[in-house]
């Protein structure tokens with residue numbers, strides 16, 4: 001789908017869903033809008049991450065939290081072991097090598113096809129003003145919604161004891177919104193730009209996995225906070241949730257090019273099923289990524 005305003009005549013207003021006084025998304029050419037973009041771009045260049053606190057205003061926070069609470073029973077739980085690359089281990093490498101380091105991935109994912117159009121999260125995801133803002137912040141002229149009906153918009157659900165171990169994301173950048181915070185744990189930790197298209201930097205990754213915290217940053221996210229993150233290059237995790245209150249985050253996935261669909265085996269692993277588009281890809285043998293990074 002295309003991200004320009006003109007192709008979506010029925011775009012509902014962001015009024016009330018986004019704190020437009022603090023984050024002037026509908027008026028990005030104003031000096032306040034330009035200053036916001038500049039500030040975000042600087043932070044992203046600096047460490048691959050920017051957080052916009054209370055992006056969703058106070059009066060919409062209850063509704064936001066109830067949305068993912070209502071959706072969370074539809075989560076598919078992954079009780080599998082994963083290495084940072086969502087790949088198999090490599091018996092030709094030492095046991096200490098990052099490719100052979102597996103952690104328990106115990107979070108649940110609510111797939112996009114379960115998230116209805118009138119939710120705050122889908123309205124924000126699809127909104128042209130929001131997409132223009134994100135595009136400006138990540139430095140891409142136009143961003144595109146995924147053409148993947150499962151991975152486009154996802155609720156990440158972490159129950160007590162659940163964690164999301166060290167990994168990279170499929171796409172270059174990811175936009176997330178916390179809608180519910182756990183009582184304890186559930187901290188987002190990341191190693192900014194630890195790998196790049198030029199190299200995996202396995203040695204540094206290994207030292208993070210071994211407990212070296214020197215290059216790590218930690219976020220204290222709150223409901224309504226928006227995060228833009230270069231998750232394809234920054235190793236990251238969510239620490240185990242403590243307490244009975246679930247931690248929910250929403251993942252808004254965009255691509256540089258239209259028509260992006262995640263790999264079929266990844267859909268199967270993460271959502272426990274494929275969409276028809278994944279089955280077609282398998283039939284046609286279209287499963288290669290466009291770069292050479294391990295996924």
Ligand SMILES: O=C(O)CCC(=O)C(=O)O
Nearest residue numbers: 156164169176188238249
């Ligand atoms: O829940 C979060 O804060 C981020 C989760 C994450 O890294 C992912 O789903 O890829």
Ligand SMILES: [Fe+2]
Nearest residue numbers: 168169231236
């Ligand atoms: Fe991630």
